[in-house]
Amino acid sequence: MKHLLNTILRTLKCCSNFRYIDTQWGQLDAQPPAVAFPCCLVDIESVEYEQLAHLGQTATCTISFTIGTSTLDNCPHEIFDLIEHLHCIIQGLSDKSFQPLQRTSLSHNPTSKDIDTYTITYTTAYTVTPIKKAEN
DSSP states (O other): OHHHHHHHHHHHHTOTTOSEEEEOSSGGGSSSOSSOSSEEEEEEEEEEEEEOGGGOEEEEEEEEEEEEEETTTSOTTHHHHHHHHHHHHHTTOOBTTBOOOEEEEEEEOOOBTTEEEEEEEEEEEEEEOOOOOOOO
């Protein structure tokens, strides 16, 4: 899971359209918000596990991307360009350890009259292999 999150953040930081990219920890709830706009906040929302043979598991992971803009200093439709830009970068992102990310939903989440946010969710899957226990 750590590798997945680091790969996503590293990939996003190559994108110059966001002034602030980080994991989600409540930055938009702070007064004033602890971000520079436009921002992209990443969160691993949930992971569901399915058992495989030999104690391995398949993990299906839901990742959310919250895009925020300030309505005070941006074109009101700029957020839609940012959503499309994010999708071009994230859709299909994969490596040898996780399957391609696939977009599953989009929702509007206005936090205040000065901040506009949309949350886009993607899913991926990966295999978790059991850790061998040390023998005494």
